[in-house]
Amino acid sequence: MTDTTSNQPVGSTAADRARASELSAVGRFLKATELDTRMLGMVGALLVIWVGIHILSGGLFLTPRNLWNLSVQTSSVAIMATGMVLVIVMRNIDLSVGSVEGVIGMIMGVAQAEFLIRVVGFQLGNPWLWIIALAAGVALGLLIGAFQGFIIAYMEVPAFIVTLGGLLVWRGMAWLITSGRTVAPLDTTFQLMGGGPRGSIGATASWIVGVVACVAVAFLLLNGRSQRKRFHFPLRPVWAETLLGVVACAAILGAVWIANSYPWPIGIVRQYAQQNGITVPEGGLYIAHGIAIPVLMAVAVGIIMTFITKRTRFGRYVFAIGGNPEAAELAGINTRWVTMKVFMIMGVLAAVSAAISSARLNASTNALGTLDELLVIAAAVIGGTSLAGGSGTVMGAMLGALLMQSLQSGMVLLGIDSPLQSIVVGAVLVVAVWLDTVYRKRV
């Protein structure tokens, strides 16, 4: 076993030095930090896109305001992309997520703005409004997922066909519920899930979240290290561990700082001051947005889904089935039930996304989530999920979603016409997958 516990940049033993000298500086760095090169590549691509658009747009892109909006816009697609990773890892596909999102958004809207008030007789502002609406939406997502999953797993109709049918069926249903009428406004508490000044947690809470996250990062690194040590597995050098921790914490705190650098608009501050009897001082009152609630929801979903894929039996089975369905079956895994569960998770995530998107619009429209299935699949695939099955990460898919959204909102900032936007997004998807194919062959 090599001695990699040394805190010098290069291992201290002769053997290690000899081996290390064969690698370039970059190679040594990657080996020591055990970073995934394709993930680094994605972060690099993201930075290139950000800086490129920033320059082209004359400094409009990398502003707290735009980045904050970008984070909110990304959350809905990012949440669904985490579920799509599981679906694609199992060699399936779900084309219906956008339509499922639409029909659930509609049901949640009708429930809180019409049904519960007119039929059940709740008062406006009753907290049960948003709770029941959200619960009904999540339950419906679970049911739709179970229904489609059942047809795919037990009736053996290909997922492509079932969810292509679903794409049409659920969109049609979304229209039928109100005959195409838009439902608005939504419950004020429900709206918080859409972000906006009130749908953000403010400066202090954001700093607390950031610090807690940094502590968690440090704990995970230390815990991983002590586990490796206990079983005498090779360790990362201390400098590499420290670097990883520092970079991760800097990224987290940097994100919090950016979110806290975006103040509420003057009009909303004035309104808020009036309501709370605060006199606005001379230079205006600075109230920071902080992290938006939908972004927190997306991060939470990302953490839960990562936990499911890495630490649970279910997650292990999803990957094993994707790697070799026959072997999984022969190992005694109930592959049909696992398949059905994956689609149920996908349905629930579509419901969460529906809540965020409709809350953000403050309305339920039958067009909600149109074409989202393509963004979600593209995010997962750009994020390194292989359509051949068996490989993919939740984190990658979420980064993929951020990348897609950056391109799109960047092009809007640049004033590019929407047909051209489609062309760019389509081309980027194909190029990204091609690059990934090349990368996989080389490794």
Add this chain to the structure above:
Amino acid sequence: MADKIAPATAPMGTPLIDMRNISIAFGGIRAVDDASIDLFPGEVVALLGHNGAGKSTLIKILSGAYKRDAGQIFVNGEEASISNPRDAKKYGIETIYQTLALADNVDAAANLFLGRELMTGWGTLDDVAMEAEARKVMGRLNPRFQRFKEPVIKLSGGQRQSVAIARAILFNARILIMDEPTAALGPQETAQVGELVKQLKSDGIGIFLISHDIHDVFELADRVCVMKNGQVVGTARTTDVTQDEVLGMIILGKCPPGAIPGPGALKIAA
């Protein structure tokens, strides 16, 4: 029909496995046709036959991969209902498939425990414990094996084979099915598998061995059972027949005097 086994050639006692009059058809093809076979504790029974003779299919019925159309399976004298791989494992039947049946994208430990993962008190996967167990069992089979963190697709053929074998013996199988266990192995590893078979046999485990290598069969097996066109040609103790006679059974379906003829035996024109 000659389904009665003469006491002179069959070991005494209750068979570990007794498959009676098993049939299965795919489309119009009768892949296994009224086949009967048994296996006693501490015994190695080799299944021989051409490609497509029905050996693998018969064995997949026992391991639960296929559902039989007709016939009964007795484990320790009691009728067993085996309709999926989980059922078979419940009866202590473990299988090493010809294709190895490994999930290529996960590591060795994950494959060893696939479907039977060790869990922590929190209900999460206990990867550390699984890796520790994997190191133990792999240390017995293939002491030089160190690549525990890599997906099995990156391993060599022999290493993959030892992962598949380790998985079968990890859970204290009583009945082991080995479908071409040495097909991907070099001479040294083949010898290791031979040693392993002898060791398991002395532990009282019953082994069905499917092999094309007739020398292997004569070295390891106590009895041979030859199949042709889905039917059993005959069963014989390896001490009662010669290799040429067994080849005759495989190629011509001709049952020699030392063997008990099955339904598939060549009918000698009167």
